[in-house]
Amino acid sequence: MILTEIATLLHCYIAKKNNTTVKQYGNIKSQGFTLIELIVVFSVMSILSAFGIASFNSYNETKVLQNAAIDVANTLNLAKSRALSQVKPNTCGANALEGYGVDMLSNKDYQLIAYCTTTHIISAGSLPDSVDFEEACSGTDHSFLFPVLEGGVVENSGCSCSPPICYPWQVKLISGSDSKLIVIDKLGRIKIQ
Secondary structure, eight states: OOHHHHHHHHHEEEEEEETTTOOOTEEESSSSHHHHHHHHHHHHHHHHHHHHHHHHHHHHHHHHHHHHHHHHHHHHHHHEEEEEEEOOOGTTSSSSOOEEEEESSHHHHEEEEEEEESSSEEEEEEETTTEEEEOSSOOOEEEEEEEETTOOOEEESSOOOOOSSSSSSSEEEEEEEEEEEEEEEOOOOOOEE
């Protein structure tokens, strides 16, 4: 609709500039559009489409990163919640439940684990293709344990650090130039920044 009006205005302008008259029958003109008018209209449409596609791609990447951060934070919260409620999975059998944890196994994979005498995988997740964990220490897996009865959280990455440098712990997700930070404090509170 708008493009038709733009083309009609261009057509009238060109006709006026060339000192020709445009025959009209009601609102419909009897002449067609010139090649220049069509080129101008398609150029404007192409420019607007390019901006729209670029904006959509940027928005989509941001949402994928945000959803991945929410999924990881939800898994950490689930481990914390299960540890506080002391829900023991059937796979532990008669062994005492020590706590629940989340292991970041690689740049993409993470697991919710129950720690009894041995470890039992409760669920596993993976980040989308465009999102990665940023390594805290090269060559080590990152894991967080939420012990039962004690509360709080224990981080185990094999990295050498001592408080207060370690607190709060951070899990950084990166996607291109964007990043999200999941912060876990000493008491086990989890925030996405």
